[in-house]
Amino acid sequence: MAYTYNNFNVTFPSQYVAQVEIDRPKKLNAFFEQMWKDIAKIFRELSHDPEVRVVILTAAGDRAFTAGLDVQAASENGALAKTGPVLDGARKAVALRRHILEFQDDITEIEKCEKPVIAVLHGVSYGLAIDMTTCCDIRICSADTRFSVREVDIGLAADIGTLTRLPKANVPMSWVKEVALTARDFGAEEALRVGFVSAVYESKAAALGKALDMAKLLASKSPVAVQTTKQMLNYSRDHTVADGLAQIAVLNAAMLQTKDVEDAMLSGLKKRKATFAKL
Amino acid sequence: MAYTYNNFNVTFPSQYVAQVEIDRPKKLNAFFEQMWKDIAKIFRELSHDPEVRVVILTAAGDRAFTAGLDVQAASENGALAKTGPVLDGARKAVALRRHILEFQDDITEIEKCEKPVIAVLHGVSYGLAIDMTTCCDIRICSADTRFSVREVDIGLAADIGTLTRLPKANVPMSWVKEVALTARDFGAEEALRVGFVSAVYESKAAALGKALDMAKLLASKSPVAVQTTKQMLNYSRDHTVADGLAQIAVLNAAMLQTKDVEDAMLSGLKKRKATFAKL
Amino acid sequence: MAYTYNNFNVTFPSQYVAQVEIDRPKKLNAFFEQMWKDIAKIFRELSHDPEVRVVILTAAGDRAFTAGLDVQAASENGALAKTGPVLDGARKAVALRRHILEFQDDITEIEKCEKPVIAVLHGVSYGLAIDMTTCCDIRICSADTRFSVREVDIGLAADIGTLTRLPKANVPMSWVKEVALTARDFGAEEALRVGFVSAVYESKAAALGKALDMAKLLASKSPVAVQTTKQMLNYSRDHTVADGLAQIAVLNAAMLQTKDVEDAMLSGLKKRKATFAKL
């Protein structure tokens, strides 16, 4: 697989580690329609690529992870633009609904990636930055990050996922509602305090370095264990404890049939490092 | 609409901002039956009042937001009082269940209000104070606030909502269980640390001032965007991510058909302030 | 009831307070199969024992709450051992699934205990330590505690409950995923900051002392109120708010028919201490 896209760089900084870099820095990495189609495609490929065990999501340039939707572009093209035949309210709603569902599906591909995804945020991280990184597993950032749930300020209670996923990130609801309803900026320290990010580093470079360390660590472990763990944590978020336990019993009944268990147990007992086959 | 009630003051400190003040300070703003019927009615009216876009919930006097249920009154009248015919256990249970459902329904009107509700707590904030403010969207308080989930101490595992809503406020469960099972007091700083409140201010006046600032900010935004955002955040709390995404697609298919989107987009692009029609 | 077990000490340090001590300190309190069968049995008994109103879960020795599964023992016996006839993948899966379900059921008995359970962690608290204490209601620990969600490091995405219950403990998901996917150690302060534990004390002895104080406090309250509160908090975790409210209405319709309500109300009004009948 080539992973060649106009506004994304996909690289492999270490064995089994892929890095996806949003690359439109002159426009603060703002997204237009082709970009969310592309990022969906990238994560769909990474999900099944046996050479990949962890993914880092970052963005080019110093100023922004992403400023979100490219409003200029959206007002000229796409479902919000004033083009095409005049439709009644219901027909317009059907067209919009189809458009929103496609947009959501594209962003959701990040969440559906079978491999863990580490988001490294920096600078301006607005709107889609939140939609996309609530689909990631682990979020860290640089000290200069400015976040904003931007939707109410562009007159939309839009939502390509933020309003649905943020209440499930286990960050306090009083805070979630405040930042979602006011669209105010919040910084790295506040994000850490409420638990939206797990760690803050002094610079983008430092954060990326730490992300790579963590990615290497994950890549050294049994991919069966790591990916099943991700699958179960996501499943549990949306199900009762009883359903979660039943699911893990079915899932592990297959997953424990891997040579990795034996290798890992032995390496634990004998204090030596195990290596694991691809998945 | 008049909004005239014996134990509540409803005022409008700024355009589109309503303020509901619990007003029975001599009794530490403790609630008797007519009061919860009244507060339900107030929030039902505010919910559809086109002149209102945000609501602040506060309480009169320096000593208490509310001390909770007026136990003296409850033991003399109402479902817990020893009056009326002697019933067998099942018949008593039917009567109690009807009573509890009505009480719950009244408090739930605060949550069902279509406009964002900001709770400003101070002083004694016991029992019903928690039931009511877990129905609010954003909670802030003054430094002197003393909270308590009071129910176990009046021999009740009562619950007009606290035991159901507190675990969904995304505050740590170990802490939730401790304060609910011990009925111990906790202060403003602790409430902030676990995320039960979003901010603490030095005095009730300061907290109210900040609430008014936030309310004005919310009132200046597209009411379509603000109210749809509230609706989706509440919906998401109780549904899976897949259901949340499907719901937002249906909801936004109608909501994006507002002139507010265009106005907000333009105001963003042209850096000027938009005004929005009533809702 | 005798409560006599080889690797557990069950004592009664105060009226209505039971203390369960894991007692295999030479092996860092690591668990083998008979031990999880025994702990299930203990909690099943405590759940209905009218002399018990609160349970403390602790472990013997200074070094460990528990190091988790005794891997040596597990590799020699049990479902992971290489013994018995060679089965095809599906038959092996059926056998493993039955084994996992039994193991889960045993650990779940801690959660199903009708009385509140306070976990006091110290030292090495790995793997099963997390599985078991996410079944407890309140978690506190000593300053020297080292936690680890250990499963990925023994090649298992195993899960006797941690992956299902940790996302429901209302601790930030980004952090949950990091510790579950990396299997890294984390300390007492970090556990407190994210809310996994409610409090940290300087030593195991201090933590145990505080746990006993809290247990005495809970034991002094109406057991009807305390146990119904626990029941509702657990129910709410897995249900919508609407379902939670309906459940509490049905439950309280019976529970309010206790003399404890009257006693507690009177003691509140008259400022004297109530005592409550067994349950």
Next chain:
Amino acid sequence: MAYTYNNFNVTFPSQYVAQVEIDRPKKLNAFFEQMWKDIAKIFRELSHDPEVRVVILTAAGDRAFTAGLDVQAASENGALAKTGPVLDGARKAVALRRHILEFQDDITEIEKCEKPVIAVLHGVSYGLAIDMTTCCDIRICSADTRFSVREVDIGLAADIGTLTRLPKANVPMSWVKEVALTARDFGAEEALRVGFVSAVYESKAAALGKALDMAKLLASKSPVAVQTTKQMLNYSRDHTVADGLAQIAVLNAAMLQTKDVEDAMLSGLKKRKATFAKL
């Protein structure tokens, strides 16, 4: 309680049996807005009236149970009428949503009635006839009944409950979709064959007679048993088996504390008739 309404007759043909008759026969019992507000009020009262243990729902005249919504009236007044200020699509949607929710809530009062409701259909039974009777517990009809899920033919995928409740009536989905999508008429025999009604009688009079017999039978039984049974059957429809069992355990824990159990058991053993106290 007086139960006096313009378009409804509420009578008491036998002890503990109430009969609600829709009474606008000249207009084929078609509904306008005041009528659904009234029927909601009637069922709310019946639900808590201790003199009532069963309700029969019928309609005046020979020609129709109800022809459904009075389209003429609806096109002149109400949410579908072209009156009031011109609103954008989103504001119109908010107004419509409020209107639909109120309409639904009114019809849902029939389902929320704590007493069993027996619907007796005859003649034209269109649109609202299905919405209302899917809220009833038992449906029987006369041989001349003509049913129709009418909504698609008035350009609405309206639904004040039919589309939501019909798939839960345990009648074959292939048939449900056919009648809902085609809006075709179907007769009494077809309704019986698929299970939408439980029985067909030769005339309205005969059907009413049988309904009264059944109502008397239900009225002679323990009201605790009858109403708890209804409550559980409705609860089970919307919950898993595990949740249903947990609910019945909590509910019966209170309900078995009735003298009715003892009386019914004794009457069974001694072959004599029991009478039961009001509820």
Next chain:
Amino acid sequence: MAYTYNNFNVTFPSQYVAQVEIDRPKKLNAFFEQMWKDIAKIFRELSHDPEVRVVILTAAGDRAFTAGLDVQAASENGALAKTGPVLDGARKAVALRRHILEFQDDITEIEKCEKPVIAVLHGVSYGLAIDMTTCCDIRICSADTRFSVREVDIGLAADIGTLTRLPKANVPMSWVKEVALTARDFGAEEALRVGFVSAVYESKAAALGKALDMAKLLASKSPVAVQTTKQMLNYSRDHTVADGLAQIAVLNAAMLQTKDVEDAMLSGLKKRKATFAKL
């Protein structure tokens, strides 16, 4: 395993086929407490017994499958009897709830049996007969069977499962409510018409013969395929389609790894009979 019980005969009429016969014909096979404890134990054993692939549930004598709960015995012993200390309403409720949960758990063991269970009903089939056979997979009966959902007639809205499981048997809800609320008898033909039973035979002997034929057929198939099919059908009853599809994907990922698939495919292509290893 011995399968020796006082009031049950467990036999093996054909290879891999077990038959459980309720054996207390002089008392119309009515159940007292030890009996439901025993039947739970029997099905728990059968569930994991590799010699068993199908179970038939029948009852001794010509007169009754079972008359249900032995009311005489229940009124003298057990939770409904008037013995022990006088408790307040809440404490009585706690005791009753524990008792009901245990009773439910015992009956639920029939449903949890991993092997298909065919119920063969005849004669009096009241109360518990419905509770138990709604836990079975397939229900057939003799022409003389008289069914009754008996609970309302003994003053109980009891329910050891009928009220929860009958609405999920996909039999028309209007009929379910009629038979549950009236407690009236219904016969074999009616049971067939609504789909509660799949077939009616002229006598108990004929029905048992047919059950044995069906059991032999099921026993000849791949036990992996048969048991996974049962598991998925039960899972789907209580989950959404999306959840069902996700579950089958995980489950089959393990189950397709059986030699049975290859054997069955080959036997299909080559038109010869396959035999399958134990499970």
Next chain:
Amino acid sequence: MAYTYNNFNVTFPSQYVAQVEIDRPKKLNAFFEQMWKDIAKIFRELSHDPEVRVVILTAAGDRAFTAGLDVQAASENGALAKTGPVLDGARKAVALRRHILEFQDDITEIEKCEKPVIAVLHGVSYGLAIDMTTCCDIRICSADTRFSVREVDIGLAADIGTLTRLPKANVPMSWVKEVALTARDFGAEEALRVGFVSAVYESKAAALGKALDMAKLLASKSPVAVQTTKQMLNYSRDHTVADGLAQIAVLNAAMLQTKDVEDAMLSGLKKRKATFAKL
């Protein structure tokens, strides 16, 4: 759009009516991998094609709707074939799971089609015939149809949807389990009696004729009304009544804003035929 495929004929027998014919009659219309990819693509296109308002699904030749999976082909290629590297049980499970999920997603496209789909079955209708037609809205068949839930007989508890969707078709569970566990054939009359099909016609030609009549009828109605009705019926199947009502309120708030409502109301009042704009 061209709709040109090797094994499918897509035609337009009437305005707004599309007909999809499975066309591999020499192999009894058995499916190989490319075919389920193609049928997914066809329904994805039809779903958004404004020229299409109804779809008929049929199959070429007299002998079979489809014999199901082409087992010969499946044993030579695809996930069940014995090719590629030898994997451990867990890695094999991951590969199988991905394969099953893709297969399921393809078949689910039939259900996700926004337009109503009428299935016309005839002759051999095995395995995939059930998987696919449980995704359709309305099922009718010819008198010679022989159905079979085939999976257990090819050693699979496979399931590309049948085991999940059949229990939700509101056909009796006792019958569902019998046909799923035995894999026995059943005929058209039995399918009608239990409600799996809505009607039986003497020949394939007659059934197709009736399907076309029904399709024309659906095509003549407001597409807004028809498609919203389908959407709600599918939504309701998987949600509680409360959720269904909330969803319809949101959905109709947009859908009632169509000129179709006015046109349909007027045509009803004035007894003339309305025509509706494309959707």
